[in-house]
Amino acid sequence: xxxxxxxxxxxxxxxxxxxxxxxxxxxxxxxxxxxxxxxxxxxxxxxxxxxxxxxxxxxxxxxxxxxxxxxxxxxxxxxxxxxxxxxxxxxxxxxxxxxxxxxxxxxxxxxxxxxxxxxxxxxxxxxxxxxxxxxxxxxxxxxxxxxxxxxxxxxxxxxxxxxxxxxxxxxxxxxxxxxxxxxxxxxxxxxxxxxxxxxxxxxxxxxxxxxxxx
Numbered sequence: 596x597x598x599x600x601x602x603x604x605x606x607x608x609x610x611x612x613x614x615x616x617x618x619x620x621x622x623x624x625x626x627x628x629x630x631x632x633x634x635x636x637x638x639x640x641x642x643x644x645x646x647x648x649x650x651x652x653x654x655x656x657x658x659x660x661x662x663x664x665x666x667x668x669x670x671x672x673x674x675x676x677x678x679x680x681x682x683x684x685x686x687x688x689x690x691x692x693x694x695x696x697x698x699x700x701x702x703x704x705x706x707x708x709x710x711x712x713x714x715x716x717x718x719x720x721x722x723x724x725x726x727x728x729x730x731x732x733x734x735x736x737x738x739x740x741x742x743x744x745x746x747x748x749x750x751x752x753x754x755x756x757x758x759x760x761x762x763x764x765x766x767x768x769x770x771x772x773x774x775x776x777x778x779x780x781x782x783x784x785x786x787x788x789x790x791x792x793x794x795x796x797x798x799x800x801x802x803x804x805x806x807x808x809x
Contacts, residue, residue: 643741644671646689656696656717658687660725660733672739677727677757679749684708685727685756691745704747727760736766743793746774754780758788 647662648671649655655662658675666673676689681704688711693699697714708726716722725733727742734740744753754777761768770781771791781790 642671643739644673646675647673651717654719654722656719656722658689658724659716659722660729661722663725663730663733667734667737670738672741673734674741674743675727675730676743676745677753678703678745678747679753679756680708680711681705682707683749683752683756685753685760686711687725687727687730727757731760731764734766736764739767739769741769741771741791744770744772744774744777746772746777750774750777751780753777754784758785761788 644662644666646657647655647659647664648666648669649657649659649662651657655665663673663675675687677685677687678691680686684707686703686708688703690696690703692702693706693711693714696716699714703711711724714724716724742757744750744757747753757770769789769791770777771793772778773793773795775792778790778792781788
């Protein structure tokens with residue numbers, strides 16, 4: 596990144612785009628905006644296990660400890676999603692509700708951490724929703740983490756909670772979100788943290804946005 600200037604303002608360090616294949620995410624477009632992150636001195640292709648290295652037929656459910664342990668053991672970087680439980684614990688779970696993986700129509704934020712961890716996922720009794728702290732302890736800095744913050748009314752508090760849990764963490768991390776306000780929060784309150792602005796494919800945006808992008 597030494598050839599890229601440091602950009603002032605709420606821009607992200609990285610614009611992340613790519614595609615999924617076989618449970619992995621290939622970072623095809625890494626656009627760096629700031630210096631100081633050793634692993635991204637130059638744009639390159641990197642394999643990241645989305646929601647861990649999971650295989651539902653093999654009994655490993657996405658965003659669970661076995662999925663993250665499998666990615667760690669095989670040397671993959673990994674992406675994970677965080678949000679709050681009802682008792683404001685940071686949990687690792689992609690969806691807003693529990694219907695797809697737990698057959699429960701309630702939203703994650705309606706249940707406490709204890710209640711969430713009582714629900715088996717994907718029809719596998721041993722598969723449970725982990726807390727972020729449990730994932731950090733399992734990975735322990737052995738491979739990089741891309742942590743996506745899910746947007747919500749308490750997004751500022753979620754940003755602060757993540758920073759508290761990452762304090763002293765020995766591994767490399769990137770924080771990322773589709774919400775530009777979350778990315779901007781880290782720019783102003785934790786500029787030492789590398790952050791990525793997630794973007795979707797152009798057809799997913801409104802026509803007027805596509806027109807601007809074109």
